[in-house]
Amino acid sequence: MIGVALATRDLVKRYGRRRALDGFTLAVPRGATMGLVGANGAGKTTWMMSVAGFLRLSSGTVDLLGRGPFDAAVHSGRFTILPQDSDLPLEARPGDLLYRYARMQGLSSEAARRSAAEMLAAVNLADRARSSVRSLSHGMRMRVRLAQCFLGSPEVVLLDEPLNGLDPMEADRIRRFLLGRRGRQTIVISSHNLHDVETLCTHVAFVEKGRVARTSTLEAITRATNRVTYVLAAEPTDKAALAAAVQDATFTWMDATQSLVCTFGESAGNVAAVNRSLLPVLLAQTDVFSVSSGLSLEQAYLNHSPS
Amino acid sequence: MKSLFRIGQVALAECAGAVRSRRALVILVLYLLSAVFCMMGTITMLGKMEAELATMLQLPESERTGVVSATLWKSKPFQRMIKAGVKNDLVYNDIAGRHPAELVYAWFAFMCAPLLAVLVAGNRVADDLRSGAVRYALVRITRLEWTLGKYAGQVLMVALALAASAVGAWLVAVFRLSGVGAFELLPAMFGWGFRAGLYALAWLGLALGVSHVTRSGSRATAIGFVAVALCAAWPGILKLVDGWLGCPWIHHFDAIVPSSAEMSLWRRGFVPLFTGGAHLFVLGLAYLMLGHAVFARRDA
Numbered sequence: 001m002i003g004v005a006l007a008t009r010d011l012v013k014r015y016g017r018r019r020a021l022d023g024f025t026l027a028v029p030r031g032a033t034m035g036l037v038g039a040n041g042a043g044k045t046t047w048m049m050s051v052a053g054f055l056r057l058s059s060g061t062v063d064l065l066g067r068g069p070f071d072a073a074v075h076s077g078r079f080t081i082l083p084q085d086s087d088l089p090l091e092a093r094p095g096d097l098l099y100r101y102a103r104m105q106g107l108s109s110e111a112a113r114r115s116a117a118e119m120l121a122a123v124n125l126a127d128r129a130r131s132s133v134r135s136l137s138h139g140m141r142m143r144v145r146l147a148q149c150f151l152g153s154p155e156v157v158l159l160d161e162p163l164n165g166l167d168p169m170e171a172d173r174i175r176r177f178l179l180g181r182r183g184r185q186t187i188v189i190s191s192h193n194l195h196d197v198e199t200l201c202t203h204v205a206f207v208e209k210g211r212v213a214r215t216s217t218l219e220a221i222t223r224a225t226n227r228v229t230y231v232l233a234a235e236p237t238d239k240a241a242l243a244a245a246v247q248d249a250t251f252t253w254m255d256a257t258q259s260l261v262c263t264f265g266e267s268a269g270n271v272a273a274v275n276r277s278l279l280p281v282l283l284a285q286t287d288v289f290s291v292s293s294g295l296s297l298e299q300a301y302l303n304h305s306p307s
Numbered sequence: 308m309k310s311l312f313r314i315g316q317v318a319l320a321e322c323a324g325a326v327r328s329r330r331a332l333v334i335l336v337l338y339l340l341s342a343v344f345c346m347m348g349t350i351t352m353l354g355k356m357e358a359e360l361a362t363m364l365q366l367p368e369s370e371r372t373g374v375v376s377a378t379l380w381k382s383k384p385f386q387r388m389i390k391a392g393v394k395n396d397l398v399y400n401d402i403a404g405r406h407p408a409e410l411v412y413a414w415f416a417f418m419c420a421p422l423l424a425v426l427v428a429g430n431r432v433a434d435d436l437r438s439g440a441v442r443y444a445l446v447r448i449t450r451l452e453w454t455l456g457k458y459a460g461q462v463l464m465v466a467l468a469l470a471a472s473a474v475g476a477w478l479v480a481v482f483r484l485s486g487v488g489a490f491e492l493l494p495a496m497f498g499w500g501f502r503a504g505l506y507a508l509a510w511l512g513l514a515l516g517v518s519h520v521t522r523s524g525s526r527a528t529a530i531g532f533v534a535v536a537l538c539a540a541w542p543g544i545l546k547l548v549d550g551w552l553g554c555p556w557i558h559h560f561d562a563i564v565p566s567s568a569e570m571s572l573w574r575r576g577f578v579p580l581f582t583g584g585a586h587l588f589v590l591g592l593a594y595l596m597l598g599h600a601v602f603a604r605r606d607a
Binding site (some may be wrong): 049052053054055056070071072073075076077079080081083084086087088089091092096098101103104105106132145148204219 | 309313316317319320323324327328435438439440442443444446447448449452564600605606607
């Protein structure tokens with residue numbers, strides 16, 4: 001993961017007096033899968049649309065793959081986007097449409113045909129290649145929209161709510177598909193489903209009021225390296241035994257979730273070492289139902305967010 | 308070269324999309340039927356006139372329409388009457404002697420070209436802007452390539468409509484008119500279809516240019532019709548302005564509407580056809596680029 005695939009600096013987009021982007025600065029490392037997390041209207045979609053060149057920026061700079069702001073003549077085939085609320089041409093057929101898009105981004109006829117077929121198979125729509133888009137369900141259309149993003153394996157892909165409207169089976173298939181792409185392409189995902197972001201992303205950015213409030217690796221944000229949570233049958237009674245098992249640690253009992261949170265310092269070692277020391281002590285006192293490291297992304301986001 | 312290829316890809320997608328869309332298909336069929344009925348109506352009218360003429364002259368009625376008309380077309384007084392109607396000696400000289408079926412089809416194709424252009428192309432860009440479908444193309448090609456591809460696709464679509472209507476009108480003429488050389492008439496019909504296609508280039512540019520400035524397909528079509536009406540009224544407006552302000556030079560502005568080049572397309576020979584066609588092509592591109600200039604500066 002060397003270098004930055006996409007960097008935006010001080011982006012401002014005004015709609016009259018309202019600022020949809022207000023100094024949005026973000027660097028996406030090459031090969032990262034970055035999740036954008038934020039409230040409705042925080043500016044995630046506006047940022048993606050600005051990077052893709054759909055919106056005219058009021059100010060700020062975009063550097064895509066080290067070649068300046070998006071320019072189809074330069075970036076075609078190297079960058080794609082799944083824009084939110086954008087229908088495909090209704091009269092087109094998915095197979096023809098993907099072939100045509102692949103040709104537009106410079107693939108040869110043979111490669112375009114192969115790539116279109118592969119992508120349709122990847123989103124489980126190979127049997128609907130010759131149906132019209134009009135005849136597809138909302139979820140199917142979303143899958144075709146997703147498929148067009150990965151034609152010819154572009155280097156940078158922006159996905160705005162990629163799992164929206166998919167049934168559980170298809171959502172799982174797409175999750176696996178995206179996980180398979182991790183590290184091979186730079187992917188930015190905007191989603192309100194924090195579980196998806198947690199599953200798919202290596203990096204996270206919290207977006208608030210048109211700017212990035214915090215960005216880091218998922219591990220750092222969820223503190224996965226210095227925190228272990230145990231879901232237990234009952235609160236442990238012998239706290240001294242716990243403290244003796246792991247020194248340089250604090251223990252917090254959460255009644256609502258029946259969980260014990262252990263936050264430890266560097267001298268305690270890593271998550272595995274702490275778990276090895278603590279688990280026998282806990283099992284001697286009560287039943288342990290689950291062990292997880294760090295906070296959930298949702299908890300981290302809620303802790304971070306002032307509201 | 309890459310740009311031309313991308314424009315071609317958009318054009319093919321656009322033409323295929325337009326053919327598959329119900330609206331374009333309905334317009335195509337309606338246009339074909341209009342050409343057929345126009346030809347049938349004219350031949351029926353001609354037949355009645357010939358029958359009346361035969362009765363008046365106490366001659367036996369001809370079994371097929373066209374025999375009397377062909378004779379009439381050769382008479383000097385009739386020629387003088389037509390010449391006065393055409394109001395352009397050069398055009399009259401070039402169309403004199405042509406088969407009436409050709410002229411009926413040519414008149415239909417030229418008259419309906421603006422309507423065809425607005426109905427087929429008026430909503431194509433605006434609908435893509437509204438639905439967001441344009442975005443899938445704009446991450447792969449430039450806005451200019453997309454605009455030109457849309458235009459080229461619509462030109463193909465109109466060419467298809469004109470070719471179909473020429474064949475339809477030709478079939479009616481062959482079956483219902485006397486003295487028609489079927490194999491001489493068909494190329495002539497296609498020739499007029501081609502000329503009407505050149506005429507439609509400007510109207511397509513106008514319709515698509517208008518379509519770039521709004522996100523509503525129906526509004527774009529409505530504005531397109533208003534623009535066509537304005538173009539039709541344009542020479543009259545210039546005449547009025549000249550009358551009020553006494554500025555005869557204002558008639559040079561007549562060249563900015565497609566009808567100013569229409570007469571060149573009725574002429575025989577390469578030069579008038581080329582100059583008229585070039586004028587209309589440039590005019591169409593100018594309208595299109597005006598619309599594109601608005602689109603290029605706005606959010607997609």
